[in-house]
Amino acid sequence: MAFKLFKRDKKKACVVGLDGVPHSLLTSLIQQGVMPNTQRIVQCGVLRSMTVTLPEISSVSWSTFMTAKNPGEHGIFGFTDLKEHSYELRFPSFRDLKTDTIWDRLGRAGLQSIVINQPSTYPAREIPGVLIAGFVAIDLMRAVYPRKYMALLTRCGYQVDIDTAACRDNPRQLFSELASLLECRQTVTDELWKKEDWHLMEVVITGTDRLHHFAWDAYEDAAHPHHGDFLDYYRQVDAFIGHIHDRFVADGGNDNFFLLSDHGFCGTQLEVYINTLLEENGFLSFEGDEGLESISADSRAFALDPARIYIHRKDRYPRGGVDESDVPSIKRALTSMFEAVTHDSTGDKIVRRVFDGGEVYSGPHAHQGPDLLLIPKNGYDLKGRVGAKTVVGERRLQGMHTWDDAFFYSGRQDLLSATEELTIFDVPGKVLRSLDVDA
Amino acid sequence: MKGFTLWFTGLPCSGKSTLARKVEETLLERGVNVEVLDGDEVRENLSKGLGFSKEDRDTNIRRIGYVCKLLSRNGGVAVAAAISPYKAIRDEIREQHQRFVEVYVKAPIDVLKDRDVKGMYKRALAGEIKHFTGVSDPYEEPDKPEIIVETDKETVDESTHKIIRTLELMTYIPGVDAESEYSDEEEEKIKRRLKDLGYI
Numbered sequence: 039m040a041f042k043l044f045k046r047d048k049k050k051a052c053v054v055g056l057d058g059v060p061h062s063l064l065t066s067l068i069q070q071g072v073m074p075n076t077q078r079i080v081q082c083g084v085l086r087s088m089t090v091t092l093p094e095i096s097s098v099s100w101s102t103f104m105t106a107k108n109p110g111e112h113g114i115f116g117f118t119d120l121k122e123h124s125y126e127l128r129f130p131s132f133r134d135l136k137t138d139t140i141w142d143r144l145g146r147a148g149l150q151s152i153v154i155n156q157p158s159t160y161p162a163r164e165i166p167g168v169l170i171a172g173f174v175a176i177d178l179m180r181a182v183y184p185r186k187y188m189a190l191l192t193r194c195g196y197q198v199d200i201d202t203a204a205c206r207d208n209p210r211q212l213f214s215e216l217a218s219l220l221e222c223r224q225t226v227t228d229e230l231w232k233k234e235d236w237h238l239m240e241v242v243i244t245g246t247d248r249l250h251h252f253a254w255d256a257y258e259d260a261a262h263p264h265h266g267d268f269l270d271y272y273r274q275v276d277a278f279i280g281h282i283h284d285r286f287v288a289d290g291g292n293d294n295f296f297l298l299s300d301h302g303f304c305g306t307q308l309e310v311y312i313n314t315l316l317e318e319n320g321f322l323s324f325e326g327d328e329g330l331e332s333i334s335a336d337s338r339a340f341a342l343d344p345a346r347i348y349i350h351r352k353d354r355y356p357r358g359g360v361d362e363s364d365v366p367s368i369k370r371a372l373t374s375m376f377e378a379v380t381h382d383s384t385g386d387k388i389v390r391r392v393f394d395g396g397e398v399y400s401g402p403h404a405h406q407g408p409d410l411l412l413i414p415k416n417g418y419d420l421k422g423r424v425g426a427k428t429v430v431g432e433r434r435l436q437g438m439h440t441w442d443d444a445f446f447y448s449g450r451q452d453l454l455s456a457t458e459e460l461t462i463f464d465v466p467g468k469v470l471r472s473l474d475v476d477a
Numbered sequence: 478m479k480g481f482t483l484w485f486t487g488l489p490c491s492g493k494s495t496l497a498r499k500v501e502e503t504l505l506e507r508g509v510n511v512e513v514l515d516g517d518e519v520r521e522n523l524s525k526g527l528g529f530s531k532e533d534r535d536t537n538i539r540r541i542g543y544v545c546k547l548l549s550r551n552g553g554v555a556v557a558a559a560i561s562p563y564k565a566i567r568d569e570i571r572e573q574h575q576r577f578v579e580v581y582v583k584a585p586i587d588v589l590k591d592r593d594v595k596g597m598y599k600r601a602l603a604g605e606i607k608h609f610t611g612v613s614d615p616y617e618e619p620d621k622p623e624i625i626v627e628t629d630k631e632t633v634d635e636s637t638h639k640i641i642r643t644l645e646l647m648t649y650i651p652g653v654d655a656e657s658e659y660s661d662e663e664e665e666k667i668k669r670r671l672k673d674l675g676y677i
Contacts, residue, residue, distance in 0.1 A: 131659065133658055179508050189498075189501060203669065203673050206673055343676055419675070435675045
């Protein structure tokens with residue numbers, strides 16, 4: 039196939055997603071000289087911190103990015119949900135997305151997208167271009183559209199993710215798998231770059247999120263035996279960013295180069311079990327040990343991960359007993375309770391902010407979302423686990439997500455106003471506008 | 478789905494490799510596990526060192542046939558694209574298979590000479606290449622191939638469609654249908670991954 043030059047009549051844009059990379063970490067690593075390519079790139083545009091949609095997890099954030107809609111419109115509120123009129127967990131997939139994607143919109147404008155390792159796009163479906171789904175993709179065959187690219191992925195030894203179970207307590211394997219995963223991601227990106235005519239190239243690095251979950255302490259402690267490994271992985275990420283950017287520029291690309299993360303990260307000190315807290319405060323009780331399936335009829339609220347609070351409504355749940363008219367007063371009572379929760383040892387207020395779902399979500403599916411959402415003080419990882427004996431427990435992972443320390447970099451300075459307070463909801467519109475497509 | 482072998486045979490430059498790759502893409506789209514054994518590639522590894530005498534050609538084809546047999550009996554689709562000029566050896570390979578589909582990739586030699594970008598036909602006709610099938614070595618056409626594609630008259634897409642449609646009619650491959658969302662096994666794996674990362 040002949041080498042393709044960019045057609046001058048159609049603009050191009052390139053987006054690199056860095057899953058779970060905080061603005062504070064990125065700027066710190068740039069200042070330390072760990073990410074010289076990124077430093078060189080961000081000097082040409084605007085780098086800002088941003089908040090993300092709630093809850094602050096990848097499935098929700100990336101669904102917002104890929105649709106330019108809030109969860110009340112796109113319908114993804116978490117990695118888990120309850121089956122309709124049931125307490126049984128289900129795992130929303132790409133097929134639960136209730137609205138079209140920015141790639142569909144670009145397609146209607148005659149523009150093709152190549153999307154690599156985009157979380158929450160499994161099972162892959164047809165888009166105008168190429169889609170290789172990311173987390174939680176299980177079967178690579180169903181993660182690829184068009185499937186003809188299976189042959190390429192197989193040849194490259196492509197994998198969606200590291201072996202999380204094996205890497206969690208094995209730092210040597212973690213760093214080894216992270217490095218090889220990024221290598222194969224780059225190989226596939228390079229191959230698709232030259233094989234396809236495209237207008238939007240989007241590739242997401244998810245190894246950063248895995249690294250932070252399993253080894254955030256290696257970053258915070260310079261004497262940690264894997265501190266150097268942590269920085270080396272970021273050097274590899276930086277080389278990847280530099281490679282993609284320079285190729286984009288060399289191929290005739292312009293300032294339409296974007297970087298973003300889907301949430302921030304910080305170290306975990308303790309886990310906090312919201313359902314146990316609800317039990318202790320009389321909002322929740324169980325009649326057995328089957329998890330939520332054993333919820334009692336007089337329970338007024340329960341939580342799903344990470345900190346989504348649902349009122350136990352009569353018309354929504356099999357044993358729900360709360361009338362719609364009582365919902366506002368229960369929300370107020372819950373909010374007061376959450377805002378007052380402190381950690382016995384430190385005196386820290388555990389919940390930093392309580393959001394009302396009715397205020398943060400809008401759209402035809404907003405009623406399916408949680409009634410309240412909690413943002414913790416950094417370090418207190420809120421969990422929806424049922425059955426914990428105490429409200430506070432030992433951490434099982436090193437790092438946790440944060441809501442307000444994600445980042446966005448735009449090579450196009452004109453797309454951000456000087457005072458604009460960014461959320462991830464704003465980002466896809468800017469990418470679309472960079473390609474002269476209405477947001 | 479049970480495995481089978483799809484065997485492309487035909488003169489040099491008739492389009493065997495192109496069609497094999499196109500069929501591979503289509504089968505992958507259908508979620509079918511498929512592996513292509515291309516004659517040129519096989520001669521670089523599995524049959525490295527073999528020449529083009531009849532004996533060496535037979536050895537090469539037997540090796541490809543053997544790998545195809547292993548792949549297909551384990552549920553995969555083995556696609557072979559090799560000149561495989563001798564009928565007796567092709568029939569021998571067929572005998573070793575439970576499910577074998579022969580595709581004769583047919584085109585007149587004059588068309589192939591024009592199509593030959595590497596100039597091999599020209600060099601063979603000039604006597605520079607010995608044992609060149611169709612010029613200085615024979616090609617024995619199949620008697621009853623399951624499929625005949627005529628690449629001088631059909632486009633690549635038309636030939637591919639003909640092959641895929643025949644495989645569907647033979648019920649060797651499933652038709653295009655809707656897939657379920659998550660299987661129980663997938664759901665368990667998803668649950669484990671979410672637990673590993675503290676999301677549930």
